[in-house]
Amino acid sequence: MDIDTRFDKIETRLDKHDEKFVDVLTRLAHIESNMATKEDMAKLEATMIKWMVGLIFGASVAAITVMTFVLNNAVPKTPVQPPTPIVIQVPAYK
Known part of the structure; x- marks a missing residue:
């Protein structure tokens, strides 16, 4: 060639x-x-922080609610005993 x-x-x-x-x-x-620009990334970061704080707060409230319910109902409550009647003996009338 x-x-x-x-x-x-x-x-x-x-x-x-x-x-x-x-x-x-x-x-x-x-x-x-x-x-995406730096401004877009800053907005995204702020939105993500808001969501994370909200999710953590919501999960905490839900966990405390469940724990309160379970702890209040886990131990069977003893039935309330009626008070012993008071018997007053009056001496016989003469």
Whole structure:
């Protein structure tokens, strides 16, 4: 093969690669326009912190409620004994 034909083949392949590279750059530009900014990340962080605090608070309240219910009903309560009647004996009337 002649060196000029080899250079022509290489040049055509490089042209194809250049076209693909331009396509990749346009896709990356589109993706970059949709990327999150620092402001978006700060909002996301604040929202996540709020949710975590709320979930922890809710889980704590639920756990305390369940523990209170279980501890109040776990031990059977002894029935209340009626008080012993008071008997007053009055001496016989004369």
